[in-house]
Amino acid sequence: MPEEAPAQQASGERVPVDVAVGVLIDGGGRFLLTSRPEGKVYAGYWEFPGGKLEAGESVEQALRRELHEELGITIGAVQPWRIEVVDYAHARVRLHFCKVFAWDGAFEMREAQQMAWNTLPVDVSPVLPGTVPVLRWFAEERGFSGPTHAAT
Numbered sequence: 001m002p003e004e005a006p007a008q009q010a011s012g013e014r015v016p017v018d019v020a021v022g023v024l025i026d027g028g029g030r031f032l033l034t035s036r037p038e039g040k041v042y043a044g045y046w047e048f049p050g051g052k053l054e055a056g057e058s059v060e061q062a063l064r065r066e067l068h069e070e071l072g073i074t075i076g077a078v079q080p081w082r083i084e085v086v087d088y089a090h091a092r093v094r095l096h097f098c099k100v101f102a103w104d105g106a107f108e109m110r111e112a113q114q115m116a117w118n119t120l121p122v123d124v125s126p127v128l129p130g131t132v133p134v135l136r137w138f139a140e141e142r143g144f145s146g147p148t149h150a151a152t
């Protein structure tokens with residue numbers, strides 16, 4: 001499904017769309033990646049689960065809603081981590097990455113996506129461009145050197 005044409009600022013830059021992104025980390029330090037469902041831009045690419053904020057929502061509210069809608073889980077505390085603006089041909093997005101260490105419920109792939117728990121280097125491919133910086137941040141935090149993912 002094509003995304004809506006983004007609004008433009010007076011400066012000519014496109015207004016970013018805010019996106020809440022969940023970096024779920026389990027007790028063993030593994031993080032969850034999911035594949036983008038068929039019908040969306042970058043279908044089949046691996047990313048951290050999340051989605052766009054709806055009108056009036058905070059990042060945390062959007063994240064709770066999206067992860068429940070997409071994965072069937074109810075998340076616990078949300079720890080804001082980093083914010084990254086990425087320019088795609090289809091949109092300019094402001095990604096609000098949040099760490100989540102606790103959740104309830106069994107994972108259900110409600111959009112027929114796939115899920116994979118990963119450590120570095122990740123063993124899924126291709127990785128969404130907007131996901132690559134997160135892998136680098138993990139590498140910095142964890143003292144990991146070398147490629148974080150397979151080049152596409």
Ligand SMILES: Nc1nc2c([nH]c(=O)n2[C@@H]2O[C@H](COP(=O)(O)OP(=O)(O)OP(=O)(O)O)[C@@H](O)[C@H]2O)c(=O)[nH]1
Binds near residue numbers: 051
């Ligand atoms: N969920 C998620 N989106 C990301 C990541 N990195 C990244 O660049 N994006 C971009 O952020 C945007 C998120 O939009 P989406 O299509 O997943 O959001 P959504 O579930 O609300 O979609 P919808 O409009 O079909 O309801 C996309 O342009 C996607 O390419 C990431 O790690 N996770």
